[in-house]
Amino acid sequence: MPYVLQTNRLTKAIGGKNIVEDVNLHVKKGEIYGFLGPNGAGKTTVMKIITNFWKPTEGNVEIFGSAITSEAYEVLKRVGSIIEFPAFYEHMTGYENLKLHCEYMGYYKHNSIENTLEMLGLSEAADKKVKNYSLGMKERLGIARAICCKPELLILDEPTNGLDPAGMKQVRDLLKTLSVEYGITIMISSHILSEVESIADTVGIINQGRLIKEISMEEIEQMNLAYVEAEVNDVKKAAAVLSDKLESPNFKIGDQGIIRIYDSSISTLELSKLFAVNDVEISALGKKTETLEDYFLKLTGEVEK
CATH class of the missing domain: 3.40.50.300 (P-loop containing nucleotide triphosphate hydrolases)
Known part of the structure; x- marks a missing residue:
């Protein structure tokens, strides 16, 4: 090279x-x-x-x-x-x-x-x-x-x-x-x-x-960096539900009621149902893709992992 x-x-x-x-x-x-x-x-x-x-x-x-x-x-x-x-x-x-x-x-x-x-x-x-x-x-x-x-x-x-x-x-x-x-x-x-x-x-x-x-940048784009972002009324309860119900819980708690779920096997519909039956109120729910900023912050430890 x-x-x-x-x-x-x-x-x-x-x-x-x-x-x-x-x-x-x-x-x-x-x-x-x-x-x-x-x-x-x-x-x-x-x-x-x-x-x-x-x-x-x-x-x-x-x-x-x-x-x-x-x-x-x-x-x-x-x-x-x-x-x-x-x-x-x-x-x-x-x-x-x-x-x-x-x-x-x-x-x-x-x-x-x-x-x-x-x-x-x-x-x-x-x-x-x-x-x-x-x-x-x-x-x-x-x-x-x-x-x-x-x-x-x-x-x-x-x-x-x-x-x-x-x-x-x-x-x-x-x-x-x-x-x-x-x-x-x-x-x-x-x-x-x-x-x-x-x-x-x-x-x-x-x-x-x-x-x-x-x-x-091509490698970053090819990584599995898609995630579901949910805005919930009770982050601690939502985290407990994910830890208990998902086979391989992989999520990150953010600020202001935001939680990101890194699990390509679960759809937004399934996630919505999971929160609903466990009395976790959702304000917003959708699929997103990580940016270079997300990747950078993970590597440098500037935010909670």
């Missing part, structure tokens, strides 16, 4: 404490890889090490088959990135900031800056000083800078921060285009799981500094 990016037992310690430990990432050529985790899980730390801002305490990073070292300039020229909040020369215009970046990278393709600004909806603001940009405009300019030199690998840490829903859709569509039409490999971290779900081919889930799962 050809990996554009992989890490091997990546570990970073600060003050004698490991903030990420034994992280083994595998990002395939041409895919969009969603990097997910709760706040403080280690996402930004891993991305800083990948892009050579930080050095690992142990382990290593390989990009395009080459180990990343302090001398890996040529390999890193093939990578575009946004790590945390993008910084600019505020007294310069958006166009001037991108021109300076292209000169630094040795990239001089005609109209590349103009085309990139147009893709991000910044053409009209090209000659405006960055200090007068809104937060959302700066985020889009950061993405523009990351892609204007046509990188083969794009590393984006929370790229939709500060964007309104229209801006988020614009970025989502752009990333799909870069992946599908230009073959750019993209690694994106986000706390908005629905955004990742709509574009990612593979997700890696990190929690408390450890990578706990890498899985394709």
Whole structure:
């Protein structure tokens, strides 16, 4: 399997404490890889090490088959990135900031800056000083800078921060285009799981500094993640009924009288009858399918299992 990016037992310690430990990432050529985790899980730390801002305490990073070292300039020229909040020369215009970046990278393709600004909806603001940009405009300019030199690998840490829903859709569509039409490999971290779900081919889930799962979205979709959700007047009584009457009780109690039943053998009609004969009042009942968010929350233990 050809990996554009992989890490091997990546570990970073600060003050004698490991903030990420034994992280083994595998990002395939041409895919969009969603990097997910709760706040403080280690996402930004891993991305800083990948892009050579930080050095690992142990382990290593390989990009395009080459180990990343302090001398890996040529390999890193093939990578575009946004790590945390993008910084600019505020007294310069958006166009001037991108021109300076292209000169630094040795990239001089005609109209590349103009085309990139147009893709991000910044053409009209090209000659405006960055200090007068809104937060959302700066985020889009950061993405523009990351892609204007046509990188083969794009590393984006929370790229939709500060964007309104229209801006988020614009970025989502752009990333799909870069992946599908230009073959750019993209690694994106986000706390908005629905955004990742709509574009990612593979997700890696990190929690408390450890990578706990890498899985394709196709595998998640193929899992038996259908369930029946019931809203009842007495959750404890409903749980007791399910435990007593189902052969293999598999359910989860949620908030506000919600209970989810993971049993493909029982229909909503049978479940309704079961609750009715045992005096459990139902307010709502229906079949649903788990989302990436549900899967994520189960793995990270952010909600009651």
